[in-house]
Amino acid sequence: MLVAEAVGRALVACGVDHVFGVVGSGNFHVTNAMVDAGARFVATRHEAGGATAADGYARTSGRPAAVTLHQGCGFTNALTGITEAAKSRTPLVVVAAEVREPRSNFFVDQEAMARAVGAVPHRVTSAAEAVAQAVAAVAEAVHGRRTVVLNLPLTVQGEEVADDALGSVALPPAPPGVAPSASDVDRLVAALSAAERPVFVVGRGGRSAGARDALRTLGERSGALLATSAVARGLFSTDPWQLDVSGGFSSPLTAELVSDADLIVGWGCALNMWTMRHGRLIGPGTTVVQVDDTPDALGAHRDLAFGVVGDVAVTARAVTDALGAPRTAYRSPAVRDRLARELRWRDVPFEDVSGAGRIDPRTLSIALDDLLPAQRVVAVDSGNFMGYPSMFLQVPDEQGFCFTQAFQSVGLGLATAIGAALARPDRLPVAALGDGGALMGASELETLVRLGLPMLVVVYDDEAYGAEVHHFGPDGHDLSTVRFPPTDLAAVGRGFGMESVTVRSPEDLDAVRAWVASGPTGPMLVQAKVTRDEPAWWLEEAFRGH
Template sequence: MSDSTSQQNRGLRLYDLLASAFLQEKVDTCFALLGDANMYWASRLAERGCRMVHVRHEHCAVAAAMAWARVTGRVGVASVTCGPGLTQTMTALPAAVLARIPLVVFAGEPPLKAAWYNQMIEQAPFVQATGAAYQRLHAPERMAEAVRDAFIQAVEERRPVVLGVPMDLQDRPLAEEPLLPPPAWKVLARRSPIQPHPDDLAEASRRLAAARRVVILGGLGATAPAAVEAARELAARCDGLLATTLPARGLYHDDPFDAGIAGGLASPVATEVLKEADLVVAAGTSLAYHTSMGGKFWPNAQVLQIDTDPATLSQGRVAADIHMRGDATLALQALAAAVPERAADWRSEALAARLRETPVFPAAEPSSADGVHDPRAAVLALDRAIPKDWHLVNTSGHVSSFTAQMRGRPHDRFLTIREFGAIGNGTSFAMGVAAARPGQPVVLLDGDGSLMMHVQELETMQRCGLRVLVVVLNDGAYGSEIHKLRARGVTDSGAVFGRPDLVAVAQGFGLMAGRLDDLIQLPAFVERFATGDGPALLDVPINDRVMATQMASRAGASH
């Protein structure tokens, strides 16, 4: 008798009800690692049509769900077992909290009736310390409703909600499956777009009319097509430029007066030009510290923030001088209609050419005889070889300063989640994007230090048929650390590890893999991946003595 038949013969269990409650929320993808406290529930989800992406580490389940949620705009779902399964997620949860990503995590709990259980721990304090919510599901009569309420809470509070369900309760027999409450998507309060108040509109219009150097800064809250078009129109009417936060990179990529990313990862030309701003209109962004480098990026500018829920403080500082409460699209459209058009001064053909033609990197050094490349030359070659409509996943760490500069790629083809500053998430984020966009090529731009933290997920990519090309910019070290240590004249020995044979590792997991000894080989490798049907890894050895311009300015080093 098969396990499935055996379970069916046991009759309905509470985990059947819990599975039904998740499925009625239109959950079709779940990232999971199974254990005693979640495996029966997860198996029921799979039997009933939910795609289960079974990862090799619990952290990766939650991190992949984060990327899936960011790409789809829906609540991400992950599942881990209780105790050590849950504690393994303690890095992913605060990252999701800080990125304001809604998740529901089914974590189980030790059995209530057990006097002792070797995976017993007070789970709620761990989860709550990350900023996520923890809900104990201990009342069988309310469990279906509690699941529904968790989805509501995740959406309305824009953060993860972890569900603790004791395993002995999950196994409780049901005479029949009870009726489910209306799902979250049916009962969620409708939040209509907020029109800006006339007084706020008048004050903002006055400041725009008085400013001489206006920058329209778009964030994730201003990515709707109508908001993008309104931002373009407002910039044109005000003789202004466009820029984005890092997560919204590429929002205005085809506009001649797009300066690109603002803040810590801005290009040298954007850093120079945007210092001239005297008014920044920030739409749909929380104005995080790195977006303006604590205000130093535009030292002489006032900041007008457009947000549905503006806050006085952002990451420990007063980030805006004036606020306009309202939907980004409606507010930008209202401003564009209210502000008189002025003659072009800042927006000149010469400036457009400068923004378009200035190289993003200084002249790169040639590759060495042993196939070690200048990272700037490697990234330029990648930018030429990777089709513009492929999805890019940008990691954290030193190499991201280079890869963030790849031009001409739309916002919806670029993902970065960096709010917690943790490396090691790249593989998980790439898996989440690939699961959200089945069959579409995804390119992970990662460092070797980041990849090695969760290299086991290469096996997950292969087993699950995820179309990910993992490009490892391999300096044989933790890049940020070696450059900061060297800038201070301190030994870098604790951050240098050498270059293991990543090609052999990837091939051991069943991936197509290669080492890029000559940049001329890159298009052929990309084409091999494009015509295949599984993941691949490309090891790109890079010179560990080349420091990104953005890091050099912060580390106080020459470059």
């Protein structure tokens, strides 16, 4: 057995069941070895799509995924997707063929590039160590919640591995979650016992069933309201005391209740400028606490009363055990009544500005929310439009929303949706894109059709990079560089073999309704000609922070 085969088989033995990417000469054998060992290979049309689809799969499934890349140019093509995954602490293994000879056309310093974008570089250095090094890469990805670049030099791939090298290969057990100190538990208990209006804001570090259950129990005991960052949306979707998303996406009621809090506890949440609206959601006398198992994360974006080093679920359970009698605190009947009536953005009155052949994105999103099945998984690209599908399309839980925005790159939404769709084949996948992102990622429409995924691709088409239009337009700048002539994206979809429709009014959505009712076996593209005279509310909030 050669190193390439041993590494591929070891990765699958450690739990990697899906591998995405583009195969070339350098990663041909390792990819085939993964397939032979039982993993599903998903060929994408661009390496960036492969990295992002793998990211979306890992986030949604809760299992590690891999992306397989050719040496040099294949690796650099994937760097934006790798960067997004690394910034998001996605458990992803990037299996990258590598040349070490500087005179090769394919030579780049892949190790340095991995470090530069926040990924963790590993390398297979010999036949004797190959299997152990592959296992170590998956272990760091899974248990360390990191994106790992496993460089696989061409000169090593062809070496022979002992026949018994894979005898008992498995992922090592996870280390126990970091327990908080007794003094930190006491401080958090005291803060919760004194608070009259506590709010929990849960981020990526609390996006798990175990953390959700522990925090719901603590919320019931302490009387806290439950909010999330955008990336953890849906975590408390069925809880009557949930506030949905805190930050720029917040509904008016959510912003009001978070701003009135006298204690805000960030659980696995950075409390950054987006989640706290550049600090404007923190009242002048509010106590701010952060719980995270990574010490460097504490206070990185926000001054704290104190920080607690600890795993979210472990800490929440410890604090619950130490609290006294249950308290009502923020959970009054009046607040519960307002949450039932006013929480959702769709329940906030607005002036429908549809007309002249364009549909208000709020009207569009509400109509889609009504006609699509509740069991859905929504993935959103970046741009001015992004708040509408993110907040107007309801999701059943945290696995129903895939939000790759840590790097704020346009063009990742479609590949994200493909990965999420494969992770949850029991749900209708929805890819919400702007026209800019749709055209950037258009090559993956072929992947979508080839896989036969029953995905609804909704393009909010304002014929521009809308964020830039609304950012620079009010100052009178020339916008010709960020506006474009109309493109028939519906025809593009049909060219790839998709059902397609152009939507200018709610009546045009009848075609989507019929597609849903048919029990679709393939994708549909909706080109929605949306109104474009006003920036989205979240973008106005972002501009205020500058």
